[in-house]
Amino acid sequence: MKNLEQLNAIGKDLTKSLKQLEQLQRRFLADLPNDLQEKVQPIQKDIESTLKAMRKGDTNKINELTKRYANSDSK
């Protein structure tokens, strides 16, 4: 149960972080050089569509994005 409560708290934090990211984009994305904007914007759109698909429970869309970003996470 402790884990679940932690998960609940993290969920709330994560929401805040995602909002923070949104604000960050507004602040910096517009100031980025055009070439950089062109490269970041598609990725940003993918993040947005991922979150949208998650809300809708669109498994097909998530599968499609999973394939696109497979092995991209160099932890």
Add this chain to the structure above:
Amino acid sequence: MRHFINDIEISPKNVNEIGVISDFTIKDNPELLSLNVDSVTLVREGYDVVKQHIANIGIFEGIPYRVEMEPGISLEYFVDLTDAGCVFKTHECEVKIKRRLANDSFFENANATSFELMLKKGVNFPTFNVPYVVIKDNQLEVGISLSLSIFGITREIIQVAKEIQESIAEIVQASTLNAGVLPSVDTGDIIALYIKLAARVVYFAALYLAILDLATQLFTLIFPPIRNLKACKLKDLLTIGCNYLGYEFESTTLDALPNYTVLPVPLIRDRESIFDVTPNALIQPFNKGVPSSSDTVSTLGALMNATTTLINGETRVIDGLVKTERWDYYQNSTGNQITPALNLQAERDDSFSYNVDDIWKRYYIHYNLDLGDFHTMDVMYNYHDAEYSTEATSFVNADLVSIKGLNDVNPAFALGRRKNTYTYIEAVAKSFFGLIDNITGIFGNGTNFESQIDKRIGVLMIGQSFFTQTKLLWTVGGKQTADFTDYISAKSLWNNFHYINQIQLRDAIIKSDARVMLTNAEFVTLLNNNYAEINGLICEILRIEFIDETHFAQITYKTPDNYATGRVQTLIIND
């Protein structure tokens, strides 16, 4: 007495020997107005009617027979040609006559009338849904699976959520202008970090949806959907069953207990296997709602007997009216008065005996336990039986105390368990699913598991899809009330119905074969209520033999006494 067969007056050969006897000692089925002779011998026109009836209609339908005691007072009988005692000779026949629309004929029919037969003949019963959930006894296994699932799910999602937060922090960091002559950002780093973040968000989303799916499946497993079985109120079954046989049914005792409900076993033919149907297909009831051949009360007669056992009652059938009441019902409503003579006329003396047949040492009330529903052996075990013992209040020689006999009361039902609270596993799972609801509320595609759990309180709990003992429930709106054990437990049966059987409350002396002068009308009144005031005391008439030629009857009656008062007490062994 004048005798009529098919409304034709006849004179049986043994007419002067014929009297009537009523024996009230068989509590659940008193024998009323049977003839004091084994058979009636019919000659001439009487025999002609019998022969004609057999030729035209056959032996399977009885012949109406009426005994007119005086104008306006008739007793209805019928000639039962299917009785083995009927003998036919050349010029006469000996036939058995039985009371029409009375105990014998009613119970003979009721014992052979199943509820399935009535359904087949188009009889409608007011059945209704009883919601239930299957709570199995594998809670430990479920608990282990649940714990592992919760642990795995939360661990992984926490990890990924943390990683996403880290990624966001890294992007924020990388997007911050570097200090220098010309402030700048690391373009390559930002792109790499965005890709990393996107990958983690996608992984998180995939995991989130997988968790949601798993949670939904887990919910169905731990909280299977509420299903329904059909049931019917006890009084409705009895009333409609009696009506089907051409009788009316009355019971003030059952009128005061309108929520007694019979839940038949869910065993029917031609039903799809539970392995072939989806769980949702079981939400709708698949049983018939009335007892079947697999039930412990498969016929109207069996249900009638179970009811009289339940309420410590007796059933009397008089002129087409079936009346089931607690046995002392008539005692409180008599207006009869008689004055018997000494019962030993030749010796001008009176003799009596104690009602020792009513004494018991052990009184055991117990419902059936159902191996198909372990809940009857779990919490309901505490309510399924009650045991009492008659003990001497004091004695001189313990070995000479003689209180004996077992009174075994077994209504042919099992009890049903009400879901009052959450099981341990459900309580844990409820918190888990509440948090799942919160989390899905944050990320979208929200669930409402917790509200579905709350709807389960109050429904019937059974251990598996099938059970084998017909259940007796106390329902309002299909669900058992929170205080249902106050009406249905073995202890409540004692407190409401059976306590009157304690010998210190019914100690009496029996006087046998006392002569009493009765008019025909008084005799008929005594048949309807066999209690009468004798010497200022309300006495129970146990047996009357009446021969109207003399207007004398011989009665055996029980008059209250106090030989047991203060001498014995009832010890509660358990209740």
